[in-house]
Amino acid sequence: MGYTEDDELAINTIRLLAVDATFKANSGHPGAPMGMAPVAHVLFNKFMTFNPKNADWVNRDRFVLSNGHGCMLQYALLHLFGFGLTMDDLKAFRQVDSKTPGHPEANEVPGIEVTTGPLGQGFANAVGLAIAQAHTAAEFNKPGYELINNHTFAFFGDGCAMEGIASEAASTAGHLQLGNLVMIYDDNHISIDGDTNCAFTEDVSKRFEAYGWHVQHVKDGDHDLEGIEAAIAKAKEVKDKPSMIKLTTTIGFGSKLQGTGGVHGNALKEDDCKAVKEKFGFKPEESFVVPQKVYEMYHAHGAEGAAKEEEWNKMFEKYGKEYPEQHKDLVRRLSGKLPEGWQKSLPTYKPTDKAEATRKLSEAVLEAIHEAVPDLIGGSADLTGSNNTRWKNAVDFQPPDIKAPGNWAGRYIRYGVREHGMAGIMNGISAYGTLIPFGGTFLNFVSYAAGSVRLSSLSHCRVIYVATHDSIGLGEDGPTHQPIETLAHFRALPNMMVWRPADGNETSAAYYVALISKSTPSILALTRQNLPQLENSTIENAIKGGYVAVENEGADITLVSTGSEVGICIETVKYLKDNHSLTARVVSLPCWEVFDAQSKEYRLKVIPDGIPSMSVEVMSTLGWEKYSHEQFGLNRFGASGPYKDVYKKFEFTPEGISKRAVATVDFYKGMKPRSPLNRAFQQLI
Amino acid sequence: MGYTEDDELAINTIRLLAVDATFKANSGHPGAPMGMAPVAHVLFNKFMTFNPKNADWVNRDRFVLSNGHGCMLQYALLHLFGFGLTMDDLKAFRQVDSKTPGHPEANEVPGIEVTTGPLGQGFANAVGLAIAQAHTAAEFNKPGYELINNHTFAFFGDGCAMEGIASEAASTAGHLQLGNLVMIYDDNHISIDGDTNCAFTEDVSKRFEAYGWHVQHVKDGDHDLEGIEAAIAKAKEVKDKPSMIKLTTTIGFGSKLQGTGGVHGNALKEDDCKAVKEKFGFKPEESFVVPQKVYEMYHAHGAEGAAKEEEWNKMFEKYGKEYPEQHKDLVRRLSGKLPEGWQKSLPTYKPTDKAEATRKLSEAVLEAIHEAVPDLIGGSADLTGSNNTRWKNAVDFQPPDIKAPGNWAGRYIRYGVREHGMAGIMNGISAYGTLIPFGGTFLNFVSYAAGSVRLSSLSHCRVIYVATHDSIGLGEDGPTHQPIETLAHFRALPNMMVWRPADGNETSAAYYVALISKSTPSILALTRQNLPQLENSTIENAIKGGYVAVENEGADITLVSTGSEVGICIETVKYLKDNHSLTARVVSLPCWEVFDAQSKEYRLKVIPDGIPSMSVEVMSTLGWEKYSHEQFGLNRFGASGPYKDVYKKFEFTPEGISKRAVATVDFYKGMKPRSPLNRAFQQLI
Numbered sequence A, B: 001m002g003y004t005e006d007d008e009l010a011i012n013t014i015r016l017l018a019v020d021a022t023f024k025a026n027s028g029h030p031g032a033p034m035g036m037a038p039v040a041h042v043l044f045n046k047f048m049t050f051n052p053k054n055a056d057w058v059n060r061d062r063f064v065l066s067n068g069h070g071c072m073l074q075y076a077l078l079h080l081f082g083f084g085l086t087m088d089d090l091k092a093f094r095q096v097d098s099k100t101p102g103h104p105e106a107n108e109v110p111g112i113e114v115t116t117g118p119l120g121q122g123f124a125n126a127v128g129l130a131i132a133q134a135h136t137a138a139e140f141n142k143p144g145y146e147l148i149n150n151h152t153f154a155f156f157g158d159g160c161a162m163e164g165i166a167s168e169a170a171s172t173a174g175h176l177q178l179g180n181l182v183m184i185y186d187d188n189h190i191s192i193d194g195d196t197n198c199a200f201t202e203d204v205s206k207r208f209e210a211y212g213w214h215v216q217h218v219k220d221g222d223h224d225l226e227g228i229e230a231a232i233a234k235a236k237e238v239k240d241k242p243s244m245i246k247l248t249t250t251i252g253f254g255s256k257l258q259g260t261g262g263v264h265g266n267a268l269k270e271d272d273c274k275a276v277k278e279k280f281g282f283k284p285e286e287s288f289v290v291p292q293k294v295y296e297m298y299h300a301h302g303a304e305g306a307a308k309e310e311e312w313n314k315m316f317e318k319y320g321k322e323y324p325e326q327h328k329d330l331v332r333r334l335s336g337k338l339p340e341g342w343q344k345s346l347p348t349y350k351p352t353d354k355a356e357a358t359r360k361l362s363e364a365v366l367e368a369i370h371e372a373v374p375d376l377i378g379g380s381a382d383l384t385g386s387n388n389t390r391w392k393n394a395v396d397f398q399p400p401d402i403k404a405p406g407n408w409a410g411r412y413i414r415y416g417v418r419e420h421g422m423a424g425i426m427n428g429i430s431a432y433g434t435l436i437p438f439g440g441t442f443l444n445f446v447s448y449a450a451g452s453v454r455l456s457s458l459s460h461c462r463v464i465y466v467a468t469h470d471s472i473g474l475g476e477d478g479p480t481h482q483p484i485e486t487l488a489h490f491r492a493l494p495n496m497m498v499w500r501p502a503d504g505n506e507t508s509a510a511y512y513v514a515l516i517s518k519s520t521p522s523i524l525a526l527t528r529q530n531l532p533q534l535e536n537s538t539i540e541n542a543i544k545g546g547y548v549a550v551e552n553e554g555a556d557i558t559l560v561s562t563g564s565e566v567g568i569c570i571e572t573v574k575y576l577k578d579n580h581s582l583t584a585r586v587v588s589l590p591c592w593e594v595f596d597a598q599s600k601e602y603r604l605k606v607i608p609d610g611i612p613s614m615s616v617e618v619m620s621t622l623g624w625e626k627y628s629h630e631q632f633g634l635n636r637f638g639a640s641g642p643y644k645d646v647y648k649k650f651e652f653t654p655e656g657i658s659k660r661a662v663a664t665v666d667f668y669k670g671m672k673p674r675s676p677l678n679r680a681f682q683q684l685i
Ligand SMILES: [Ca+2]
Pocket: A157, A158, A159, A186, A187, A188, A189, A190, A191
């Protein structure tokens, strides 16, 4: 407590950096930074522990700006504390190739924990960070060694509060009693459409109480620094509930347009910039000004953080002597590497092994590797028995003392029917740095989570979506549950590996690549129905993303396929020979993204020049032209029925495939078509 | 009140139809129908007015089963009331081409209002149906003529209650004070993962109170028919709040496994089927039994509904004499046709007209046609000023007496930052039958609504997504907001028209086709930045989905493009001629789905044989192989900066396009490639 004019000065410095940067860019959102500068000043200086010189220290307090459009607030703080954003970086706000993009990007700037801006995402990420903290503490803390005890703090606005993903994550956090989570709601009564009275009149505090949160209200967030400090201190005291502090602020505080939508998403006008500077005792004609005093205050706090890390390092060293294995494990986890030799645990299969659904084969992988890879923490959006995501002796991740078994050290998360929340939480868990999250739902409902899945890719999160019931092969549940467009959607998403394995070895390969890829998420599309173990399928072949499943000299056609259709294509080879005297070869292409990364020489061996090729996959053909001349797929919705009947209805049988293969061979008669892999030019990457 | 054994008999008949149908299919969800049969019996017989012989009567009460997996409940009711589902249809439950698919599909079965199953969707649809009722009543009711006064009733379970979309829709319904909406929450404490204690321990009632709902609790939903009736009656009395009745039930009531997850998603075992029949006084060896008494009771209620429709028809006829215009308008709306000559209001442009962003041109369309097409009701997910979705003198759709302007007759909906909720609500509004909803957000955030967008397509809803800021052309907001995969995603979705107009005439064309397509939704991808009005662009050309924008005899290459890149391609024609002595022609392809429906002859005129073609679009190239030999796109995330700098960074300039066009021409030198439109065989549709 005991705030002075220096605090006021620091707060106004932050406000004006936001004013100047948005004015210079003529773009951006000054309103939220101006309104939230007081709480940011108090939170970062009085409560948060971090070392600006080592943004990766594992026990740092985490901060998430869920209302990411207010990122100039965060950039200003990072600059003032000395995180390595220079004044020139602030001046380059929202310019191409700057370190200060329009919304905060985790993989671009040290000190940014997660990528935010798409509303509600940061909220869910914060819940994920808090889950990761609770679990990592339970795994590594020992008597006398409270290695992991950081808090997660987050800001969110009306927009986040309205988003469904935030509701899902808030309900989850309340259930999980995440006492290490403190979120501050910027109650400024303004959203882009104006006064929130036009669309958002619910009682937010009561809603959070209903979720099981501890809720407070600070009525004057513009001035009451003591009140803010007291509320955060109180929130930290509450250990068995997440805390929400409703903070009533004035958006664009200090501007002529303060308290209105006019200051939300537009730079202040020039005269307003000048007026607000004068009001705050700054020189109206100067820009990007930081009084030396403010730097000193912030650097001093940064130095305290560095000293705390130093102390922590000593404790960790000592811990290493007492608990050498745990020490080694934590050091390894933080490096992003997996334990030596873990991959030996991956199951392998022979063609004579019994037919299994790939969702079951995925379960077998988890069963086999969960001890070798202790970083794995997973769950399902209330489809555990269908997604097969839980190994036999798994313990649930649960708070103590609830009417459900489990504890903080448990590695199985009951996400509830909350796909979007689950995905946002997984991104947060991944960002914490000690865990690799996986989460299950039906492939069709990964689409519910599309907003977060996109951010898994953009922010380089190693997360694994276990997406079962991957096609019309789910049968009776029908078109409402049968994906058609889903693989095309996620194949078009940059930095996403979409796997559709055809059998056991391919499923193991998918996990292998997913787990060793430190900065790329994966979606594993898995069947409900049983599939045979294939002849040429090996982990070695499949980790190339594509390989020849059936070779045939002088083939008339290449059938290119994935997942459940590869086996049918292999049957088709015989059908074509017997009924049409045609010779076919078959390619299994479980992951385009990985196949595309192989040498051209290899790829052309798989899909060679001179032979027409046809893709076979029971969903949208969109994009298959990249790997085939002709496409057999399903560009319509599916049907409800036993899956064999549904396959038959849509002609995904040796006969139906053959019919189209014959048409393809005829169409290319007398031609030696170039492989579709040959292109005129390279794509920008 | 006054329930007898006959009521009990009817309830058990419904339960057993669900038991028999799921047993026969060896698939499906008996638990919810067995638990909710009592409330369904009371609701349908004591409160709901409908005519089974005319499922489309506009003033019928609407029913939504948001927990759509329980559809055998709904199918049983439709059968008992005589809606045209036969006993054979029930016996064909979950079989290919039956009228009783695994989840209820609105366009397949009369009496099913909306397609449900994907959790939370029905909840949002019900809110949309209630909005449509309130608005239609405000538009058409007159003193002495309460034409439109139906209620919307819905059931939802724990799964729906956990989904973010339901939270969004519930908050909206509370804000809007939808007193015509009564939702019953099946509080059975079970979800697929088992006891809801493992993931869902919030206070649902308190949460709904926080949203502004009227909340009640009926503690014995298995037996207390009087209590159920009283609660629904009370809910109907509350006119200024939506009502939620928490109904505690036993899932799978009567089964040996009642009250457990075992009865949620699996048919009962044979001995359990027999036991439950015995318990209910039915013969254990008989199946699909309906006592005549039950038919009589239900048919009697159906006949009451038919009589009420008859009365209503008389009132409507009389209304027609007093209010002939309104009468005519309502009759027309119910036919799905637009007013004669409405399209004459569509704006048209000359090449000399000024450059404009297509989002502004979309606003111009809405401004021009909103009087001619009174069916239009629109809004935005809190981006009104950016999406340009509001015509100048629009009135907001709002309840009376709140601190925001508007009234029930208003045609502009303030959706708040709730994209998924908005889309689900739009599907519900569309299903009501009197309105055509449109809703705005950034194209990137249509992905948040993917679950509902998919159902717009599957259930043939005429809804329009106004999706602005459609590419890296949005500039400074950066990669978090710049769509890359979005168009590929929705182009792969069956029965969805994705439009990306290049100028004013194309924008008018997009609205024209979107509005006349009664059973297909549309996404209009619109720019933030200004675009020139193009030479050959006319509404007539653009409504074909694709046309030649620049013809050139003996061209070396066809550039195929959409939206903002068409103008750049036209500039490229000159650049190629001046710098590389190459002749190019340009095709604008604003909507694939519509172009694909043109004659092959026409399509081959647009993208002819013998010339290599290259697509140009600043996002994922996925799928463009359908219309081009080579693709120039952006298969990576974008960048934050002024949009012209971003376009330059990624080489979407005449120079950058030319570089790739030259490579394409070289690659095909000496060949006369077939048009990519020539295919070996037709796709299944
Ligand atoms: Ca706000």
